[in-house]
Amino acid sequence: MTEHVAIQTETFLPYMRDVTKCEQSLQELNLMWRVIEASAKMNCPSEAKTILPTMAATRTGFSRLERELVVSLVQEKVRNVLTEIGTKAQYVIDIVVRNLFERTADVGFLATDRELCNFVAGVTDSVEAIRFRLREYRNKYTVYDEIILLDTEGNVLVQIDPATPLEHSADALIAETLNADTYVETFRFSDLRPGKERALIYSRRMQHPQTGAVVGILCLCFHFEEEMAGIFSSHRDAEARSNMLLLDADNRVIASADKLWIPVGTEVPVNRDGNAALMLFCGREYLVRTVSSDGYQGYPGPIGWQGQVMIPVEVAFSGVISDVLTKLSPEIAEGLLSHAHSFCPPLYDIMTAAKTIQRIVWNGQVMTAGQRGEMLKLKTILDQISETGNRSNELFAQSIHDLYQTVLVSGMRDAEFTTSLLVDLLDRNLYERSDDCRWWALTPELRSALAQPAQDQATVDKMSNILAYINGLYTVYTRIFVYDRHGRIVASTGEHAADIVGGNIDDDSLRQVLSLRTQQQYYVSSFTPSALYDGKDTYIYHAAVRDLENEAVVVGGIGIVFDSTPEFSNMLASGITAKKNMKAFYIDRNARIISTTDSARAVGETLDIDPALLTIPNGSRASQVTVHDGEYAIVACSASNGYREFKVSDGYQEDVIAVVFESFGAVQGAGSQTDGRQYLLETDPTITDGNEYATFFSDHNLFAISAAHVVEAVPFSEVLPTSMGTRAEQIGVLNLRRDDGDGEGRRKEFVWVFDLGQMMRGTRSAVSGSSQVMIVREGEHTIGLLVDELHAVPQFNPAQIMHTPFAMQGASMLVTQVIKANNGQLLIQAIDVGRLFALLIDGQIALPPELAEAVAETAAPGAAADGKRAVELLAA
The missing domain is CATH 3.30.450.20 (PAS domain)
Known part of the structure; x- marks a missing residue:
């Protein structure tokens, strides 16, 4: 499997400039980490002992990213393209089949028209009256370009197209129709339509009104070329980067959106399984999706017909992409990112990797904070670690932005196209x-x-x-x-x-x-x-x-x-087939629901939707990212534009808007991620013996703790939840592994984890992918502090640190100092570790070993629910 993915990655990577650029940056950073590690080993091996494992982990992380990150980016982009062209291929065949289903009903009904039957049977003989009647029919059902009445010998009795006058037909469909109890569908050359290479004809035998004897044949000739041109015009991509096709059972083109590009009659490669493989056609490589119809109301459509979309690989991943991210509120953008694991796994992988690398760099800086003497040899290496870590963060931030935007734009385009199809299906149906x-x-x-x-x-x-x-x-x-x-x-x-x-x-x-x-x-x-x-x-x-x-x-x-x-529901359901997180609606200009797939809403209710979307022009479509029913979602809509003369030139006006909501997950609580750009610290090279602080975010505010008290940071996912704590702020237990000090082994150490945000404001903090646990030590006591996000480990001179005027208002006040950074433009709140532990010691923050083991057992995923032993120990 891995080899297959690698082959696919190498195949598509040359056509993805942004991913190639990302890969090159990763390789450069990987090389930089290797150089830093090698320098540390050569220049100060003993002093670097504490951070060499961290640096090795960083290098290993980048090696993994080189293999997996680029693969994920490529696969996501290919998947998006295949999904988009697959959706369009499906709609091509579905629209055709639904349209032709109506033709099967038409020919069955018209073949029993009493006036027409009387004429064919010889009961009446006014050719002009019958021609007038057929033209009246054609005036109503404008999808036909010819209607013909024949006798049982193939002699033409009446036709309405003066451009191709006919007297007789020897077409085999005549005998087939006379012997059939239902309609006959013919698509090929026919002498009934001599001016066309292929004609789509629906024929049915006609019977004598009195005796029931078969007396002739009715032929309805569908205006196939005009119909397909309309479909292609409405649903092909505006940039014409792809070609939409209709194929027969032999994979030959019977209709092409661009005949100069792929002519009718050409045999093309097909991809019915949706494989991510390039297909060669006329010396050019394409991504292809081929889709057959499931039929409509028992009508299967012409045998073997298929919808197909082909896009050249060299343009498949290009195109104008609007910067949708700049239009999102920070709350919605962050909320969507919190669901990256479900709506875009590669994006989640990148975010996780970014946080991992950031934590590794942060921990490396914490480990060497406060070291003096020979450890000064590490100064240059630490500076390189910091600089390279910042470059790593910038790379990941850009990668996250690019992929995030790719996913959103692709989702919004797909949702818009879905609504375009839905409103098209409605107009076409109501036209009939x-x-x-x-x-x-x-x-x-x-x-x-x-x-x-x-x-x-x-x-x-x-x-x-x-x-x-x-x-x-x-x-x-x-x-x-x-x-x-x-x-x-x-x-x-x-x-x-x-x-x-x-x-x-x-x-x-x-x-x-x-x-x-x-x-x-x-x-x-x-x-x-x-x-x-x-x-x-x-x-x-x-x-x-x-x-x-x-x-x-x-x-x-x-x-x-x-x-x-049922008819509107069927249209909506067919349009969002296999889109499990999507709900569809038909509404009017006042947002009143006409039909819906949402069981929580009824016809006649008012849909909660941005009023601006209700005013989009006819034939236009739009999309947004919003919050709907407590979930982050893409909302897209298209306004009806009519079909043929219906709602266009016949005087009837009844605007309908198709709307879809595609949900990505529940709205999260207060966000935790912070735009780090406004919190960049300006370095002061004159500071050589300042105090080092570990900085981090909580509630979008920047805080600091003396780095001398900080051991490291670990991901929140390692916390074992438990309800055994005696304080509301105790949210779980962390199992740490520590060196014994003699280099002979590692021992377990269990510590309580406290929610810093809850301690400071009284309410539980929202947890996100950025949440970290800082391990803080004071004397013999060690705790974990849940924070929103890590920041940096800078130095500040004493002149930058000032006491707050509220420092003496009780022991519960944790912030006793403020650090003036960036020439006083940025204030950082410094937490007093002594007060923090004084506040917590009353809650017995130390865990006896036997209690810690019991808590871990009952808190661990999959452990038995019975925590009797731990409760007894806690009571004792």
């Missing part, structure tokens, strides 16, 4: 609803029936049967109903239809329908609760039904009740 209501309003039987002053039962039954047949084919509706010009419902499908018939539609809908002037117009109710949908929120699409003899006269209307609850 606007088509359906207008076409069904042209049904002659409905027009004739509603033109009558009153409808007898036979007429009502006939209308009900027509509506039931339609509803059986178009299952996205819970109810289809017709009403007269007074708004009285005369026929309906769906549950409790008998209770619906005889009722009236609302006055506003009736007024809107009666005001429609042409067959191309329609009306959609607002997304509100409706008795026609069991009191739930939905859209109801209306079209005017006009008199057969005089189209200027509206004799009633047709209403179709969209099954919004």
Whole structure:
């Protein structure tokens, strides 16, 4: 496995300038640590004895970082690219399949149209009337560029495209369609569309209205090229660094976002497993993702079709990246970093390594603090340790910044793209609803029936049967109903239809329908609760039904009740498949929820979202980092822009915004990380015999303790939690291993760990990845102090140290002195170690060995819960 990763790293590293730069810096620092260690061994081996193990640990740490850090950076970048192009490949095929599913319903319904069947059967003979009817259909369903009626011999009876006049077809789809009980889907060259290399045709046989005999064929020719161009235009990356493709079962391109780059008909390499491997195509290496469809409502899509995105490796990791980190509040930025282990493991590894190296350098400086005489030989080496440690911190800070930004930008782009797809799915779906209501309003039987002053039962039954047949084919509706010009419902499908018939539609809908002037117009109710949908929120699409003899006269209307609850939920769920930390919403401009995958929120509620996101222009998308439901999250949204003429030029305006929240973890308490840049200490070369202090952060304030009392710092993760302490500030036990002094072995030493922040302010400190425990010793007593972050081990001359005016206000006051650093521009609070231990001795800070062992046993992870022995010892 390691060898495979190494090969991948070497493969991708040349295309990642930032990672290459990081690797070079690591190598330089590694060399510097080796030089410092070698100098110490040669120039002052005895004096350096105390810090040589620390330096060896540092060198080992850098050796590990050279191997693992760069690998992590490379893998994270490759993963981000593969995720992004994989998402786009999935959406290409999903949008196509959902669109073509509607075509299968269309051809099934239109092939049973009574007027068309009568004509094909020879019952009627007006070619112009039928051509007009087909063109009316095309005017509603603009996804078709040709509609053809043929007899059983392949003779063309009517077509609507004058550019390619046809008389006869010998295409094999004719025989196949005549023998099929359902639709036939054909994608290849066909003499029915002689001007195209390939045509996507949906055909179905037609039957005699009276006898049921097969009399001909209906062919709906889908405008495939125009549709794919629209998909590519909407969803391809703006920089055109990648190419979006649709492939057939033989991995040949059937649609390309850039035909000059990858032409139609070309066979391309595929990557169905999402492997992080480069693929060669025409002498150029690509990252590739290939995705098949899972189908939609039982329709699998054309056999073998696949969505694919290919991006050349030399541009895969470049591109303009906005500096999102500068826009984040420090609290959110720090909170996100606290969850790095879950949302970006490589970032967490870098942060951990940075803190480890910082602690090693800090400990090395503490160990040699106060040493005099021969130990002065270490002065130059200590200076080099400090300087190299600072360079190490700068490198890690930059690495953390770069990777942090990469992860956030990638996440925000992916979230934005997801919302773009979601709102596109909605517009495309509702476009079909606007088509359906207008076409069904042209049904002659409905027009004739509603033109009558009153409808007898036979007429009502006939209308009900027509509506039931339609509803059986178009299952996205819970109810289809017709009403007269007074708004009285005369026929309906769906549950409790008998209770619906005889009722009236609302006055506003009736007024809107009666005001429609042409067959191309329609009306959609607002997304509100409706008795026609069991009191739930939905859209109801209306079209005017006009008199057969005089189209200027509206004799009633047709209403179709969209099954919004499952349909919208399905769209949202399909858009965030496999994104387990993501929740999706459809909302209106007032943030009212239309649909949601969040079980904690209901349709009709108001979503808590930044008002600025509610005002984004149509067709635009945006994203932010925010706090949502007590968790740090990316929020992204896209505003609807319509599809074809729907919401674009048909007069209908109903903006919907798709929103997703991708969570990264719970909001933490008060932050602990501090911007160290504002606390940089200016060194004074004239100080040669000053007092050395170990400095650290607590509550974003800089504190100091005399380095003579500080042993070392250890990570907070080594603390064993226990509730056996007698003080609230006692948060756990630390198991230290100490030299016996004779060089023959090491012994265990257990010490209590106290929360310094709680001692000073009365509330428990928040723990983060930066939290450290300082080991502090006074005489025979040793304790651990939880602090937020380590800082430095500087020297200060006595003139820089002044007593505070509050030093005599009781023994509980721990800060008795203030250090004036940087010419008085920075004040550091110095903790009085004597007062600290005086305060704690009353709490019996020393642990007897037998009690320490018992505490460790009961506190250790996985230990038995029974702490009876330890409790007994404590009571004794």
